[in-house]
Amino acid sequence: MAFCFPPLVIRDDSLRCFVKIGAGGFGQIYRAKHTKWGMDVAIKLLLYKDGSTSSIQREANLMFQGGNPNVIRIFGLYEGRVGEPQLPLQSGLVMELMPKGSVAGLLQTLAAPPPWPLAFRMAHQIGLGMNFLHHLSPPLLHLDLKPSNVLLNDSLDAKITDFGLSRVARSVSKGAREKDEDEGGTLSYMPPEALQDVNYKASRASDVYSYGVLLWSIITAKEPYDGKPSSLVRFRIPHGDRPDVTLIDCSQTEGLEDLLKIMKRCWDQDANKRPTFLDCVNVTEKIFELHQRGLSDAVRDVLKQLEGDICSSLRSVQISRKPQNEVRPPVVSCVTGSLPKQETAAGYTNTVKKEPSPCPAAMTPPRTTQRQTSTPGGVYINMSNVVGVQLGNNNYMNIVQKPRQRHRTAPSSVNTSENAQKKP
Template sequence: MDGGEMRFRVSVVRDDCLDRFLRVGSGGFGQIFRARHTLWGTDVAVKLLHYKEGSASSAQREAELMFDAGNSNVVRVLGVYEGRLGDPQRPLQCGLVLEFLARGSLEDLLQRLAAPPPCALALRMALQVSLGMNFLHQLTPPILHLDLKPSNVLLSDSLDAKITDFGLSRVAENVCKYTGVNDEDEGGTLSYMPPEALQSSSYKPSKAFDVYSYGILLWSIITGKEPYSGVQSSLVRFRIPLGDRPDLASVDCSETEGLDELLKLMMQCWDQEPHRRPSFLDCVHAITAIYTMHARRLNDDVHDVLEQLQDDEICSSLRSVQISRKPHREVDPQDLSCVTGPAPQQETAAAYTETVQKECSPRAAPPVGAIRKTQRQTSNPAVQVSMSNVFGVQIGNNNSMNITQKPRQRHRTAPSAVNTHSSHPQNPPQKHQ
């Protein structure tokens, strides 16, 4: 500090080095954009903040605090953003520049799987979140998250978990201007808030606040569900201080080794009394012991989930594709054909029907502790694909695709054809005597 001027280590990022702004989400603190940093040669996330005029320095001080949180299990803060999203007509806005994680959040993953993640992957996520939170709590001064939930846990390409939005509660105190939240948003936040925070408006947050939220987060990972789903926020606010917690009836501890110990830790984390909750260091030790029992299956679990996510992405792009069986001997010699090899071995238990519509409902992930069993059968390599507005699609290797040009067909909603011979002005209709 020189002459009373504060020097910041966090750089200010402006529009002159950002390109390709794309809105990817929003939250209570503002909108989130994906952008390309032309000098760094990488994509970044720009989190805009609802802020009062003249508060950019406050955001920079908070970014400086978050910049100190350099850990592999927390999202890195790369700088402070000041700009107009590349549009001179927009007002000047302030925000944070963060590393961009393309896999989205844990909340997104749970929704896409419609089930809990496989055992080893679920335990690794739980361990990584506890490691990240323990790091934040061990800083001097400690950083309290105060909004730990699945949407604030982001995933890398290999599904490693990283905590985001830590410290933004302090940013909100200084620079955020709330315009109000609806009951749904409030209910989502209330689900992860401890009872003591709901009982008094003068409550002063502590580390135990985050530990309680972590206990609810563990429940979401184990069950793949959102706590108190469909319950009004006013009832959630009323019942949590009375001791209500997410339902454990659907969790079968006999299916997975160590799951009973994980449930015990989870209930300790959401204990009614803050002083009885464990520290995050205690959580790290407990989950490490459980994760070690299943770590050998991690690569298979990650591969299975990534494969399912890829299948869902392919499926969503082929919703209108018609697939029908067609033996080789029926292929017209004039058809365009591309044969890449013998019939492949595919993991499936279904046979071809004469004409089928490709279904795109997401596959349910196996329950925690389930052992994968696969049936293999040989698929017919000759498949006819009828498409519209595309040249061709090939999925997988070692298969053949026959592409046939067909005449255009009139859509059922189009008007009937016009008789050009009877209506053309040069050929008036003949009158018959």
Template sequence: MAGQVCFPPLVIRDDSLKCFVKIGAGGFGQIYRAKHMKWGMDVAIKLLIYKDGSTSSIHKEANLMFQGGNPNVIRIFGLYEGRVGELQLPLQSGLVMELMPKGSVAGLLQTLAAPPPWPLAFRMAHQIGLGMNFLHHLTPPLLHLDLKPNNVLLNDSLDAKITDFGLSRVAQSVSKCARERDEDEGGTLSYMPPEALQSINYKASKASDVYSYGVLLWSIITGKEPYDGAVSSLVRFRIPLGDRPDVTLIDCGQTEGLEDLVNLMKRCWDQDANKRPTFLNCVNATEKIFELHQRGLSDAVWDVLKQLEGDICSSLKSVQISRKPQNEVRPPVLSCVTGSLPKQETAAGYTNTVKKEPSPRPDALTPPRTTQRQTSTPGGFYINMSNVVGVQFGNNNSMNIVQKPRQRHRTAPSRVNTSENAQKKP
């Protein structure tokens, strides 16, 4: 492109990263979290699956994904080449991106089991439109071709950012992938335009992304997955015939501006691609709707963040605490330890009692603080503690708390009479 200077993307390797943790997987590969030692920050690494086994296509197409920047498009720091901390794995390639700690819109809808509060829902709709409008106005335009709730990520403030844009060209065709793996890619199939399902000679366009955006709006408004439970082959057959997600689930009288958003949604998924609006038209409409609810945004975000934090502790409801019968025979336990045992010191003023080998010195003093060693035990585990509150996560688990008689330390006096001591003082 004349007048534009393209710099080669930065290549980031394992010698700059540590603490690899797998956090998810998508249609294009696995996703890891790692810490960049020189930058001092956590990043996300998306490994890419490609059929030719080479990295040439990634290097060639990655330049399209580094043009400019937009607050509603995921930021890409560079290319990744490495083994994600495992020397026995083959060399792999991918992208190093900013980490989005609150997951995806799909995960949010699943956690809430309902649509987000209206101010947040309308902001999501607007931010997604802004991000897509930016991608479509690059030179050349960058099509997404797989826009869906899983590919919209959320930061700590629940701002929406688009990810996986352009990866269909880097890795493999989304439409072809969906045809090969209908059962695995049912979600992607639900967001594909009818023209992509009608002909193998389908040529993607901006209108393809607009259709997916319309279905995505329906998911945000209803909090549901389109065609949930339907057989993928039936979905493939019915969408080209004009079937769309159920609009009767939406009560437009619930809040101001919702009817306008529903009308925009219907225009976006029009059967005729030429009648669908551009993303600039979408942004102009969603901006006006969002402004009606902007005052309630802070409270809406705060409410959802509290629900997300509460979801972490939701498994506490399944914890059962019972006293262990005295005559119970404890089954043999096989400890399965991988790598070095993690250590966790107890808080000041508390003591953890753990199983120890007999001390070679009977008169050895017990240290005031001990270290709890954790092991992974198939089939369950036992924890004995004193003066602590124990919490166990998981389903169908139980915690046995054994009350043991208090024992006087051998160096302590047999009896303490505070009244006599007070009389002896001058």
């Protein structure tokens, strides 16, 4: 396949603020700011046995045929050291950033299926993206379709990623492949013919089978064959075992029964009897239209849950309504020089010479646990023993734990009233 122009090569001189945001079987994923475009991008580094880049360049030529709203957009090839000059030169892909993570991450966070309008839209969008890839010339097979390879944007629209990387996967280190297989991840979405025939050749039907299992994962929020040994899964799939459909109650909502029927057709034992993705989207489109009016509310509710999940992990943070006309007790303090900066766990690294405290013992407040208080918008937040707090989406911070040291303006020691009475 020829291109009228070579893929764009993006290097470190156009990028800044590298932050590692994930890792997988193919390699590591970084977030970075493109200084000339003024936008954040995702950089997927790929691991190779021999360190060559010829494989990724061949695959990128296929992936650049994008242009479908349900397929991740590839901006160019990456060559650089992810902002670390001491690292060796690495290669990868520069892609659009999907800030809401993957479908796998969403299902794990919700611990339940998404609201039906959103679940049916995901099913339809994934089918549209795969139908587009299969109608390229030549067809582009995915061969690793699963929840972690479907990403979500700010509106929770689904986009397929890691397509065209099937041959690259064979050059990934052996340890990474073995880890994925041991966990039963990709194996759970592989068609039976791939597990029973050493002369197996991938086809469009291979992706259709994976799509059927992916639909089951979305509407049950579960991992297929969860907890089962990979050796047993590998043995039983060719004998007709499939994910447990008894977990699906078709009476829950309109259209679910039709989705269950197309799902079972997708994972048919006979590859020739499986539908095409065009057949699938004709079904999912009608199902989604039944629930489209509730989509806005469903997306809003899920986004609220995703934002609330950030705060729920801060177990040491207590937030309560600030009482009106609150009278705070007077604070006893002593002057130790200029106003000190807030003492935190990060501390200061300079050496401080200890000097006698200029404050009388009776005026020195007792030592207490470190506590920070702020008053944003009518509430106050108390945090004890907190190294750092992140609130909201699309932001990040780096925390470096350092030995805690006394500020240079603080007294060299603090005497309790009991100790003070013992002194002559």
